Amino acid sequence: DTEVTQTPKHLVMGMTNKKSLKCEQHMGHRAMYWYKQKAKKPPELMFVYSYEKLSINESVPSRFSPECPNSSLLNLHLHALQPEDSALYLCASSQDAGIQETQYFGPGTRLLVL
């Protein structure tokens, strides 16, 4: 089973809203990732969690706040977003972080900020 699930599938929010994206995997993977993908572009790394600790933050604005409550769950809290933050947000997981590890992706949450 290589399934990563994400909720919600779609999200529309205003610039003053607070919302959260959720990601879950039950493969026993110890590394989880958030990516942002704009149309016709490759995924761009936002955050990496390794063993439930934030190990990489790719200079992401503070209006995006990740959280890893346990080894199976990863959240992305959104607050005061801008219209240019509209994108597909992808979660991925891998056995470990780096060292030739395959990342498995979820289906993504398509976010529209009005």
Place this chain on the structure above:
Amino acid sequence: GESVGLHLPTLSVQEGDNSIINCAYSNSASDYFIWYKQESGKGPQFIIDIRSNMDKRQGQRVTVLLNKTVKHLSLQIAATQPGDSAVYFCAETTGRRALTFGSGTRLQVQP
């Protein structure tokens, strides 16, 4: 292929033909490479990977070739089917550095 502005390079093939999608990478220290397939509205799906100590790896209908001398990776799909239509991304990494994705190539399969 290389990204040109907002337009993905596109490879159009007839159903049943073989497809070859190319990817150039820049980091000579990269030692692990993955091909992902992304269908419209879905997340990237793992297809095949290869480590730098190999130059060829085969899967079911797919073959990945790695030429470290010229830093080039290719994905060959045999007997391409309409279900293969998608955007294909190569990705590479070394050590504990996060994956770096290529710009993507759209494969269109004509019935």
